Amino acid sequence: MNAAPLPPVAPEVTATLVEHLSPRLRKRLDAAVTKLGARPAHRDGDTVTIVVDDETELRLHAPGGVVATVDDVVCGCLLAPACVHRAAAACAAPTAVPAPELADQPTRAVPEPASATDSAPPPDSVSSPEVASPAQRAAADALWSAGAAVLEAGVDGAGAVAQSALLRAAHTARLRHLPRAAGAALSVVTLLRAARAGDPSYRTADLVTALAELLGTAHRVGTAYGAELAAVRGRARRPYSPDGSLRLYGLFTEPVVTDSGHGGVRTWVATSEGRLCTVGDVAPGGAGRALGVADRAVRLGDSALTHRELGRAGLAVSGATVSPDGRLGAGKGVRAVSARGAAWTEQPLASLWETPPSEQAVRALRSTSRYADPDGGGSDLLFLDVELLGAVRESGGACLLARCEGDFPVRLAVADDNPALAHRDNLMLLATAPGTRLRIIGRLVPAPHPRLILLACSHPTGEGTIDLGLDRLRRADLPDPAAPVYPAPPQPGGTGAHSPLYLLERRVEQTVPAGRAALGMLGDVTTEARRIRRAGLPTAAGLLTALVTSAARRDRDLFGRLLPVDTDGFATSWLTAARYTAAVAESLCAAAWEPTREGPAAAPPAPDQWPERAMAKTVQG
CATH class of the missing domain: 2.40.50 (OB fold (Dihydrolipoamide Acetyltransferase, E2P))
Structure with a gap:
C-alpha cells in the first residue's frame, strides 16, 4: 500500500491523460490503477514519488497541494509520456475539489462573467426571461450523457474511462458557469471510486442521490429560466x-x-x-x-x-x-x-424551543431535502425538550431513545463515530441515565420515524451546556450510574411500516451497482406493481413498470439486427422513479413528526390519503 497519500488531481488533468491513451491502453487502465495503488510511495515537499517497479518511478508534483497541469505528472518508463502509468496515477488520486469553507470567502455579489463562447441574447429579447445559453445547454447535455452512461454500466462497468468522461464534462460545465452540475459530477466520481475500492463508508443510497442530482440538474438547465435557472446553475463562490x-x-x-x-x-x-x-x-x-x-x-x-x-x-x-x-x-x-x-x-434563545416540533421538522426538511437548492437557506436543526429513556438496539448499532414533548419517541443518533471525537462516548453515557430531562439541539435525519443526530444538550446538572462532539461528560455528571438497554420499540403502524414502496426503492438502488442490463433481466413485475397499486400508490406502480420495461427494451431494425439501447430513455425513467421515492420519503418524515388528534404518537397517513398528484408534480419539477 502507498505510504504517502496521493495529492488531489484537477479533473481536467485526469480527463486529458485518459483521453490521450490509445484504445489498447484504455482497456488496461483499470488494472493499472489497481496495481499502482498497491505500490509504495513517499512524499518529498510538494512531490509524491511512486515506485512503479525496480527501475521506474512516477512523480506527481503538486505545488499548492494540487496537481494542476498534465506536465506535473512525470513517468520514467520508456513509453512515457504515452504510457498508462500517468493516467493510472491520476485516476488513483483523489479529485481536486474546493474546500467546504475556504472556497467560500466573503465576496461582493457581482454578476457572473459571461463565457467567451456564450452567444449574446438578441436585442429584442432583453425583456424576456433569461434562459441558458447554447454553450451551457451543450455542457449540460454532455453531463447528462456521461451520467446516463454510468447508469447504463453500473458501478462495476463505470471504470476509469467512464469516470474521465464525467470529469471532462464537469470541467466543461464549470467553465460554462454551471458549478452546481459540475459539483454533482465530481461527487459521482468520488463515490464511484469509493464503491470500486470497497471503502467501508460507501453507501449505495449516496450514489443514488448524487446520480439523481446530476441527471436532474443537467436536464433542468435546458428548460429552466429566470430565478429557477439561477438556482440550477448554482454559484462557484458563495455571495455575502x-x-x-x-x-x-x-x-x-x-x-x-x-x-x-x-x-x-x-x-x-x-x-x-x-x-x-x-x-x-x-x-x-x-x-x-x-x-x-x-x-x-x-x-x-x-x-x-x-x-x-x-x-x-x-x-x-x-x-x-x-x-x-x-x-x-x-x-x-x-x-x-x-x-x-x-x-x-x-430570550432570544428560548424562543427557538417554543416552536412546535412538527413545524421545526417541516422547516428543516426544506434544507435537508436530497435535491434542495444549495442557496435556498434555512437550517436543518431542531430544538427540543426531551426525557431520556435509554439505549435501543438497531441494525446499525445502538442509539438513544428519548420522549419528546407531546409524548412521542425520538431516536437520537451519533453525529460522528470518529473515536477522536466525543459523540459516541457522550451518547452512550447519557443512555445510562433514563428519566433525565434535557434541552437538546439536533440535526434532522429524514426517516419514517422521528430521528435526530444529537449535537448539543443542556448539562444534566442544569448548569451550562455541552457540545457533544468536543466536551466529554463524566459519570459523576449523571444522576443514575447505570440503566438497562431496552429493545427497540415497534415502529408506528402507518405507511412507513407497511407500505410496499420499498419494491420501487430497491429497483432504483439495484440499478446503480448492477446497471441497466441486470434490471432488464427481472422479467415481469406485474405482481409487484399490483401489490403497490393495492396499497393506494398507482403512480409508484406505473413508475416501476416503466422502469423495468425501459431496462429490458431492445429494438431491432428492418433486418432484425439489435439497435443501440436507449440510454436516454432509461435514464429518464430511472430519474423519475428516484425523485418520486425521495419525495415520498420526505412526506413520511414530515408526517412522523405531526401529532394526531388522539395523542401525539405521530403515525403517517394511510396510503389512500397520500397526495399522489402533488407528489407527481414535485417529481416533475
Whole structure:
C-alpha cells in the first residue's frame, strides 16, 4: 500500500491523460490503477514519488497541494509520456475539489462573467426571461450523457474511462458557469471510486442521490429560466450581502470532519430576532485539526473569543455580511466585540424551543431535502425538550431513545463515530441515565420515524451546556450510574411500516451497482406493481413498470439486427422513479413528526390519503 497519500488531481488533468491513451491502453487502465495503488510511495515537499517497479518511478508534483497541469505528472518508463502509468496515477488520486469553507470567502455579489463562447441574447429579447445559453445547454447535455452512461454500466462497468468522461464534462460545465452540475459530477466520481475500492463508508443510497442530482440538474438547465435557472446553475463562490449591525448569541460548536480529509469547527449563533447563523473554520487536517481549531480565535473582526467560548457567549458585530445559508463573512469592514451571551432558557434563545416540533421538522426538511437548492437557506436543526429513556438496539448499532414533548419517541443518533471525537462516548453515557430531562439541539435525519443526530444538550446538572462532539461528560455528571438497554420499540403502524414502496426503492438502488442490463433481466413485475397499486400508490406502480420495461427494451431494425439501447430513455425513467421515492420519503418524515388528534404518537397517513398528484408534480419539477 502507498505510504504517502496521493495529492488531489484537477479533473481536467485526469480527463486529458485518459483521453490521450490509445484504445489498447484504455482497456488496461483499470488494472493499472489497481496495481499502482498497491505500490509504495513517499512524499518529498510538494512531490509524491511512486515506485512503479525496480527501475521506474512516477512523480506527481503538486505545488499548492494540487496537481494542476498534465506536465506535473512525470513517468520514467520508456513509453512515457504515452504510457498508462500517468493516467493510472491520476485516476488513483483523489479529485481536486474546493474546500467546504475556504472556497467560500466573503465576496461582493457581482454578476457572473459571461463565457467567451456564450452567444449574446438578441436585442429584442432583453425583456424576456433569461434562459441558458447554447454553450451551457451543450455542457449540460454532455453531463447528462456521461451520467446516463454510468447508469447504463453500473458501478462495476463505470471504470476509469467512464469516470474521465464525467470529469471532462464537469470541467466543461464549470467553465460554462454551471458549478452546481459540475459539483454533482465530481461527487459521482468520488463515490464511484469509493464503491470500486470497497471503502467501508460507501453507501449505495449516496450514489443514488448524487446520480439523481446530476441527471436532474443537467436536464433542468435546458428548460429552466429566470430565478429557477439561477438556482440550477448554482454559484462557484458563495455571495455575502451586507446585513448592518447584528447582536449575536452563541448556541454551540460542532466539529466538522469530511470524507475529503478536511477538518474544523462550525459555531452556531442566533440573532436577536432568532435567525440562525454560523461561523466556520474548516481546512485540510481531519479530526485532529477539528479539536485544535475549537480553541482558536474566531475569524470575525477583532474578536478574541475562541469557537468554544463563542458557543456560550455573545458578539456585537457591525458591518456584518451574511450568505444566503447564514454564514457570517469575515471581510475587512467587519467589526466585532465580545458581549454577554444568553442561556438557552433566556430570550432570544428560548424562543427557538417554543416552536412546535412538527413545524421545526417541516422547516428543516426544506434544507435537508436530497435535491434542495444549495442557496435556498434555512437550517436543518431542531430544538427540543426531551426525557431520556435509554439505549435501543438497531441494525446499525445502538442509539438513544428519548420522549419528546407531546409524548412521542425520538431516536437520537451519533453525529460522528470518529473515536477522536466525543459523540459516541457522550451518547452512550447519557443512555445510562433514563428519566433525565434535557434541552437538546439536533440535526434532522429524514426517516419514517422521528430521528435526530444529537449535537448539543443542556448539562444534566442544569448548569451550562455541552457540545457533544468536543466536551466529554463524566459519570459523576449523571444522576443514575447505570440503566438497562431496552429493545427497540415497534415502529408506528402507518405507511412507513407497511407500505410496499420499498419494491420501487430497491429497483432504483439495484440499478446503480448492477446497471441497466441486470434490471432488464427481472422479467415481469406485474405482481409487484399490483401489490403497490393495492396499497393506494398507482403512480409508484406505473413508475416501476416503466422502469423495468425501459431496462429490458431492445429494438431491432428492418433486418432484425439489435439497435443501440436507449440510454436516454432509461435514464429518464430511472430519474423519475428516484425523485418520486425521495419525495415520498420526505412526506413520511414530515408526517412522523405531526401529532394526531388522539395523542401525539405521530403515525403517517394511510396510503389512500397520500397526495399522489402533488407528489407527481414535485417529481416533475
